[in-house]
Each structure stands twice: as C-alpha cells, then as structure tokens.
Amino acid sequence: MKRELLKILCCPVCKGPLLLEVEGEEAGEIIKGTFYCKVCSAYYPIDEGIPNLLPPELR
Numbered sequence: 690m691k692r693e694l695l696k697i698l699c700c701p702v703c704k705g706p707l708l709l710e711v712e713g714e715e716a717g718e719i720i721k722g723t724f725y726c727k728v729c730s731a732y733y734p735i736d737e738g739i740p741n742l743l744p745p746e747l748r
Contacts, residue, residue, distance in 0.1 A: 690719045690738050700726035701742050707733070 698707055705728030713721035724733040724740060734741050741748065 702731050702744050703729040
C-alpha cells in the first residue's frame with residue numbers, strides 16, 4: 690500500500706480518521722501493519738500490502 694493513500698482513507702464504520710502502525714515496509718510501500726480508528730476503536734489489518742477495510746463483524 691502506498692503512503693499517499695493515507696490522505697484519502699477513513700474508517701468505513703464511523704468515517705473517523707485512521708492511525709497507522711507500520712510493521713513492515715519495502716521500497717516505500719507498507720507491506721504489513723494495522724489501521725486503528727480513535728473514534729470507534731476498530732482495527733483494520735494490512736497484509737501483503739493490501740488493507741482489509743471491511744468492518745470487523747464482516748471479516
């Protein structure tokens with residue numbers, strides 16, 4: 690996932706801002722990490738460079 694996407698992403702549940710915790714990065718792209726919403730406390734994983742932004746109850 691490219692860092693430029695951070696500017697346009699928001700929590701799909703409440704539309705709040707997402708905080709990013711990077712666990713792995715390669716050539717400027719985020720490979721592994723987690724998004725966290727401070728408003729509703731939802732977590733969204735990033736695996737193999739792909740963010741999973743499905744609401745937690747639908748994963």
